[in-house]
Structures are given as structure tokens and as C-alpha cells.
Amino acid sequence: MFVTTKTIARATALLALAGALLLPATRAAAAPEKVLRYAFPVAETGFDPAQLNDLYSRIITANIFNALYGYDYLARPAKVRPVLADGMPEISPDFRTFTVRMRKGIYFADDPAFGGKRREVTAADIVYSYKRIMDPASKSPLVSGLEEEKILGLAELRKKAQAGDAKFDYDSEIEGMRALDRYTVQFKLGEARPRFLFTLADPGIMGAVAREVVEKYGDAIMEHPVGTGPFMLKEWRRSSKITLVRNPGYRDEFYDAQPAPGDAAAQAIYAKLKGRKLPMIDRVEISIIDDPQPRWLSFLNGEYDMIERLPENFATHAIPNNKLAPNLAKLGIQMERVPLSDIRMIYFSMLNPVVGGYTPEKVALRRAVGLAMSGEQEARLAMRGQAMVAQGFVMPNTSSFDPDYRSEMGTYDVAKAKALLDMFGYTDKDGDGWRELPDGKPLVLVYDTLSAADYRERDEVMKKNLDAIGIKLELRIGKWPEQLRNSRAGKLMMWGYGLSASSPDSAGVLALGYSGSFGQQNHSRFKNDKFDELYRKQAVMPDGPERDRVIREAGRIMTAYMPIKVRVHRIGTDMMQPWLVGYKRHPNAREFWQYVDIDTDKLPKKK
Structure with a gap:
């Protein structure tokens, strides 16, 4: 076979073109993964919203699931904002009827329970999720709290299931909670509930779950959380380590907030991150370390990006007179100290x-x-x-x-x-x-x-x-x-x-x-x-x-x-490494992961 000069020149040109086309992908592949690492002082119990009553499990689920509403991350005092909802609810003058229209085109994370199809969240999922709390089979610690909201017909539905061996009737329509259409859910309450909106704004326990997922995993549902939120459970070593990754099917959400005019720290965060696509990090790794000393030392060694609530044992050294110690300030460590609710x-x-x-x-x-x-x-x-x-x-x-x-x-x-x-x-x-x-x-x-x-x-x-x-x-x-x-x-x-x-x-x-x-x-x-x-x-x-x-x-x-x-x-004194960007403790919200970033240029160089 003979190769001409013209053939060589053409091949060279094609190789150069292919290299140019591949260059952006190569660069993207080389970009370091952004990982948030920190530790819980207490072990989790699981990840099914209906079964939870502990703070640390609810932090996990708040970042996996979405509720109809949530909180503006930077607004102080706390301000409710729509999440799955398309705008604020229509509330009757007597605070007994709340009508919520939902956003279209929001999907659950992919899971075998959906048979290979994308599964959109709808008003029916909200109704189902709330009913699950009342199902005796869920053994939910949230029953009394939901009963107090006086959702018409919900307590009666539970009582029927408690009679004999009857199963909870999820398909029975009740007056107090109905999907008026695919994207509209309405709540009717037996008494005035001026603060019912707060019940709708807690993704850790009131996040939308899919019936197919619950029915597929049964008693193992605590191990298989599937939500519409920014993160998915990747690995769980009980009472040891929890790993979550970015939900690849997460919708287009962009950083937006309304920090108070006089809050300089919040204003600076907003100026830096406004308009960024969420979430900004790729992975979250949480360890369980109940002893404060190794938790603190791991943070000092740069193994963790933050430590929530500085252990009191080290306060006199880390924040003498409640000011950041000079040796920590030299390392670029940041702190925020606020009264906790x-x-x-x-x-x-x-x-x-x-x-x-x-x-x-x-x-x-x-x-x-x-x-x-x-x-x-x-x-x-x-x-x-x-x-x-x-x-x-x-x-x-x-x-x-x-x-x-x-x-x-x-x-x-x-x-x-x-x-x-x-x-x-x-x-x-x-x-x-x-x-x-x-x-x-x-x-x-x-x-x-x-x-x-x-x-x-x-x-x-x-x-x-x-x-x-x-x-x-x-x-x-x-x-x-x-x-x-x-x-x-x-x-x-x-x-x-x-x-x-x-x-x-x-x-x-x-x-x-x-x-x-x-x-x-x-x-x-x-x-x-x-x-x-x-x-x-x-x-x-x-x-x-x-x-x-x-x-x-x-x-x-x-x-x-x-x-x-x-x-x-x-x-609470939270401490952050210099490469953690955008963290600010919210008095009520737990779903802060999507609002922080890792500046990979500031990460310690591996030896």
C-alpha cells in the first residue's frame, strides 16, 4: 500500500481537528471533584422522612427530598419561599384552606422502582407522603404533630386502619387533602392554622416520596431514599459513614436569596454566588465521630471542610474571648458564632x-x-x-x-x-x-x-x-x-x-x-x-x-x-476551612449543602 504526501497532510489535519474537539472534554474530566466533608457527633437512624425525629437523619433527608416550601438561605429573619410549589399558597381569610399550585417538570431521581422511566412529582405524591405519616405501619413519630393540624378526614383514616387488621386506605379521598388536578394540592383544616405554612416547609420530614419506591423497598425503605432534591444516597455504613452524590437529573436551579441590607456577611456571600447553578458541589461525605477530640483534630488536619458547633472542650483554645485564635486565623479558618434556636x-x-x-x-x-x-x-x-x-x-x-x-x-x-x-x-x-x-x-x-x-x-x-x-x-x-x-x-x-x-x-x-x-x-x-x-x-x-x-x-x-x-x-460556633465558600448557619433550614462551594484552588496540595 502506498501513502501519498496529500494523504499524510489530510490525516494530520483530521487529527488536529479531533484533538481540538476533545480538548474541552479532557479539561472538564481533569477538573477536581468538589467534595464537602464533615462529621456528625451523633449517629443517624435512617433516611425515610416519615420515620424520623432526630436532627442528624433529618439533615440528610432535607438534602435528598424537597417539600412544597423551604427557607431563603440568607434571609434573616427566616423567610419561607417556594420549592416544589409554583408561588406562595392561596390562603383563605380564616386560615383553614391552603391551595398550592406546583411547578411542572420536576422529577424524582432515577431509581429501579420507576421501571426506567422519568417520574415527575405531582400533587398526588404530596397527598401520599402526608398520608404515609398517618399509616400505623410507618410507626411515625410525627403523627401527633400532623394530627394537630386538623387536616379534615386524616385522623379518621388512621383510626380505620387501627381497627382490627385493616390496612391504611391510601386510595380513599378525604376532604382535607386532595389533588385537585395533577399540579394542584389543597389542604382543608378543621380549625384555623395561621402557621400551617411552616408545616409545608420542612423537607427533612415532609419531603415528597414516591409510592412506587415505598412499595418496592418495603421494610428497607430507610435505606433507599429517593427524592427530588439535589443529592442522592450513594453509600451508607451505619453509624460510621454516609456518602451522597449530586443528583444528575436535578432540575435547573440557580442561587438566589434576599439577604438583609445590614447583613454584610450575607451580602458578600450573595454577591459571590448569585446566579450559580445548584448544587455547586459534587459529593458529600459524612463521618460519625461522637468523641469531640478526634472530630476537632480531624478538622484541624484539614480532613474536614467544616465543623458544626465547635466542641465546647476546645473553645478556650480555638476562640479565646469568643474571638478566633490568631494561629487559626493565619490558616485562613473562618468562624460564625450565633445563638441557636x-x-x-x-x-x-x-x-x-x-x-x-x-x-x-x-x-x-x-x-x-x-x-x-x-x-x-x-x-x-x-x-x-x-x-x-x-x-x-x-x-x-x-x-x-x-x-x-x-x-x-x-x-x-x-x-x-x-x-x-x-x-x-x-x-x-x-x-x-x-x-x-x-x-x-x-x-x-x-x-x-x-x-x-x-x-x-x-x-x-x-x-x-x-x-x-x-x-x-x-x-x-x-x-x-x-x-x-x-x-x-x-x-x-x-x-x-x-x-x-x-x-x-x-x-x-x-x-x-x-x-x-x-x-x-x-x-x-x-x-x-x-x-x-x-x-x-x-x-x-x-x-x-x-x-x-x-x-x-x-x-x-x-x-x-x-x-x-x-x-x-x-x-453555636461553626468553623470553616478557607476553601469552603458560602456557608452561613440558618436558624431552621437543614438543606445547606447545595448553597456552598469548594474553592479547589485553595485546597491543600497533596504531597
């Missing part, structure tokens, strides 16, 4: 024979224990100033919070605690230095806790407080997911945990004492008719001073009976 508390099981009950001597015991616990010592010593004493249940950054309010909940009074115990017969009858029950039996409080260092320091403060009044405290170490299950089942005497506000409304926290939420939000199983009346009353009231007074009165009842001792509101 949360409470840390201890509950007493009202069914427990030692600490429960409503008789005067039982109330006196709980109040004495509450008076003996120093929120100030916990905040100052164990938490290194990263908290403030809580005076009640209402959380900072919520609508009814009053920073000047004071109550016995925030009072530390050892003399009064001892006097109460003496008055009601809790004395040291055998001379061993510890008080006994009025009938002479041992008085031992059993408190379930974790082994992590930050828990140990808080528990040490509590034990010293109770030692000072002659009450013996036994600490029982366990794992958080198991403790949560046992708590819901009413098996614990005392347990401590935190609660974060999922909306700007103050009253959600009162579900901790509402009898309709036994075994769900109400872990203590407290029951008081007057409290329940006030709880129901505030739900139908518009925001304002009158409602604030009702909420405060309900809180006073809880303070008087003390089924829960609220200890502190945390102050």
Missing part, C-alpha cells in the same frame, strides 16, 4: 415510680432536682461559655422569645432544693450521707447518657450539683439511637437531649408536654388538662402579644410540675 434538657418519666407522678412529694422531688442543677455552671464550666442559661422552653430566634423573661426553670438555689426535700420526707434516714424516699427505700436517679467527652463534662456538673443536696445519681452509658428507641417506649427514668426549632414559631417546643404526643415529642409522658387546653388555644391564634402570653402560661405549668428541666440554649 434550641434547648438542652433533661426529662423525668412521669410513669416512673421514683421520679414520676403528680402528688406533692413527687412534684417536690423534681423541682428540688431542677433547683439544684446549675445551668450557669454547665454553660460556664462544661460548655466553656458556649451556652446561656435557659429560663423556659421558648427558644431564641423564634417569634415569642423574650430575653428578659425569668422563671424558676433558670433558678439555681441549693438551700431551697434542700428545704423542699426535707419538707416532703426525702431525708437521710440511715446516716450514709444520701437521702432516701419518704418510705425509707433508696433514692437513686438513673440517667441515660453517652460516653463522649463533652457529655462526661456536663454530666460531671450535674452529678456534683446532685451530690450537694444528697441525691445519688447513677449514669448509664449507652448509644444514642438505642436510647431514643427506649425513650419513645417509656423505658427510661431520665434522659437528656437537645431539641432544635424547625420553624420560626415558638410553640412547637410545647409539644414536649402535650398529652397527644406521648411517645413522640412528649418523651416524659406529662399530662395536664390545663396545659393541653392552652396548647390547643395558641394553635388557632394569630401571632402577637396575646398568643405570646398563652405560650408563656403553658410554659409556667411545665415549670411548676417540672417533667422537664430545661438547662441551656446553646451558642
Whole structure:
């Protein structure tokens, strides 16, 4: 075979053209993957929205699923915005009918459950997702919360399924929740619900799920979340590591926000990221590290891009006088310190024979224990100033919070605690230095806790407080997911945990004492008719001073009976590596991953 000069020249030209065409693709392939890495201090429980009640699992699901509404990432105070909805809802003047029109062309992530076809989310999916919470088979901890919204016909549908062996009838249409057409869902409520919009704005638990997915995976649904959100679950090593990747079929969404005019930090973020296609990162890797020291050291070593809530143990070194330490500032580390919309508390099981009950001597015991616990010592010593004493249940950054309010909940009074115990017969009858029950039996409080260092320091403060009044405290170490299950089942005497506000409304926290939420939000199983009346009353009231007074009165009842001792509101100091761009803590929203970027030019060079 002979090759001519003309043939060689032509081949050379074709190769050059092919190289030019391939060059952009080669460059794109060489672009480093943007990965967000950080750690949770507590293990997850799973990823089915209907079955969740813990913060860390809900962070995952909030980034996989979408609700009808969400929150503007930068707006302060918090502002609701449409997500799956096409605009804000039409709300009747009596706050009993909410009509939502949905956006067209939004699809669930690809999954075998859809048989190879793209699956659009519709109004019927919203109806199905809400019904799932009420299905007894879901064993949802969210039932009482949804029941309180008084969606017409929904509670009755659940009662029918609870009768005998009947299955929940998903195909039965109810007046209170209907798909008027493919893209319009309407809610009708039995009572006024001025804040129902907040219920529609929590993707972590109210995100849209597809019936085909639930039916395909059955009891394994906690392992197979399929949503319309920006991320998909890639790998799950239970209580160890969770990996999520960008949803390749995610719709075109672009960074948009309304930061407050006076918020310079938010304004700067918006100026930098406005108009960027979301999500900006490709992958999220979450480790579970319950001990604060390795979590902190991993961040310092650059293994993690951020640390949410700097462990209190390291506050004096990392943020002396609440300012970023010079050595960290030199590394380009950033920080944000804000009061959190949360409470840390201890509950007493009202069914427990030692600490429960409503008789005067039982109330006196709980109040004495509450008076003996120093929120100030916990905040100052164990938490290194990263908290403030809580005076009640209402959380900072919520609508009814009053920073000047004071109550016995925030009072530390050892003399009064001892006097109460003496008055009601809790004395040291055998001379061993510890008080006994009025009938002479041992008085031992059993408190379930974790082994992590930050828990140990808080528990040490509590034990010293109770030692000072002659009450013996036994600490029982366990794992958080198991403790949560046992708590819901009413098996614990005392347990401590935190609660974060999922909306700007103050009253959600009162579900901790509402009898309709036994075994769900109400872990203590407290029951008081007057409290329940006030709880129901505030739900139908518009925001304002009158409602604030009702909420405060309900809180006073809880303070008087003390089924829960609220200890502190945390102050969160989040720290970010110099290559993490755009992070700003939102008081309610959990779905921040899509709003942050990784500046790969600033990443440490691999040796």
C-alpha cells in the first residue's frame, strides 16, 4: 500500500481537528471533584422522612427530598419561599384552606422502582407522603404533630386502619387533602392554622416520596431514599459513614436569596454566588465521630471542610474571648458564632415510680432536682461559655422569645432544693450521707447518657450539683439511637437531649408536654388538662402579644410540675476551612449543602 504526501497532510489535519474537539472534554474530566466533608457527633437512624425525629437523619433527608416550601438561605429573619410549589399558597381569610399550585417538570431521581422511566412529582405524591405519616405501619413519630393540624378526614383514616387488621386506605379521598388536578394540592383544616405554612416547609420530614419506591423497598425503605432534591444516597455504613452524590437529573436551579441590607456577611456571600447553578458541589461525605477530640483534630488536619458547633472542650483554645485564635486565623479558618434556636434538657418519666407522678412529694422531688442543677455552671464550666442559661422552653430566634423573661426553670438555689426535700420526707434516714424516699427505700436517679467527652463534662456538673443536696445519681452509658428507641417506649427514668426549632414559631417546643404526643415529642409522658387546653388555644391564634402570653402560661405549668428541666440554649460556633465558600448557619433550614462551594484552588496540595 502506498501513502501519498496529500494523504499524510489530510490525516494530520483530521487529527488536529479531533484533538481540538476533545480538548474541552479532557479539561472538564481533569477538573477536581468538589467534595464537602464533615462529621456528625451523633449517629443517624435512617433516611425515610416519615420515620424520623432526630436532627442528624433529618439533615440528610432535607438534602435528598424537597417539600412544597423551604427557607431563603440568607434571609434573616427566616423567610419561607417556594420549592416544589409554583408561588406562595392561596390562603383563605380564616386560615383553614391552603391551595398550592406546583411547578411542572420536576422529577424524582432515577431509581429501579420507576421501571426506567422519568417520574415527575405531582400533587398526588404530596397527598401520599402526608398520608404515609398517618399509616400505623410507618410507626411515625410525627403523627401527633400532623394530627394537630386538623387536616379534615386524616385522623379518621388512621383510626380505620387501627381497627382490627385493616390496612391504611391510601386510595380513599378525604376532604382535607386532595389533588385537585395533577399540579394542584389543597389542604382543608378543621380549625384555623395561621402557621400551617411552616408545616409545608420542612423537607427533612415532609419531603415528597414516591409510592412506587415505598412499595418496592418495603421494610428497607430507610435505606433507599429517593427524592427530588439535589443529592442522592450513594453509600451508607451505619453509624460510621454516609456518602451522597449530586443528583444528575436535578432540575435547573440557580442561587438566589434576599439577604438583609445590614447583613454584610450575607451580602458578600450573595454577591459571590448569585446566579450559580445548584448544587455547586459534587459529593458529600459524612463521618460519625461522637468523641469531640478526634472530630476537632480531624478538622484541624484539614480532613474536614467544616465543623458544626465547635466542641465546647476546645473553645478556650480555638476562640479565646469568643474571638478566633490568631494561629487559626493565619490558616485562613473562618468562624460564625450565633445563638441557636434550641434547648438542652433533661426529662423525668412521669410513669416512673421514683421520679414520676403528680402528688406533692413527687412534684417536690423534681423541682428540688431542677433547683439544684446549675445551668450557669454547665454553660460556664462544661460548655466553656458556649451556652446561656435557659429560663423556659421558648427558644431564641423564634417569634415569642423574650430575653428578659425569668422563671424558676433558670433558678439555681441549693438551700431551697434542700428545704423542699426535707419538707416532703426525702431525708437521710440511715446516716450514709444520701437521702432516701419518704418510705425509707433508696433514692437513686438513673440517667441515660453517652460516653463522649463533652457529655462526661456536663454530666460531671450535674452529678456534683446532685451530690450537694444528697441525691445519688447513677449514669448509664449507652448509644444514642438505642436510647431514643427506649425513650419513645417509656423505658427510661431520665434522659437528656437537645431539641432544635424547625420553624420560626415558638410553640412547637410545647409539644414536649402535650398529652397527644406521648411517645413522640412528649418523651416524659406529662399530662395536664390545663396545659393541653392552652396548647390547643395558641394553635388557632394569630401571632402577637396575646398568643405570646398563652405560650408563656403553658410554659409556667411545665415549670411548676417540672417533667422537664430545661438547662441551656446553646451558642453555636461553626468553623470553616478557607476553601469552603458560602456557608452561613440558618436558624431552621437543614438543606445547606447545595448553597456552598469548594474553592479547589485553595485546597491543600497533596504531597
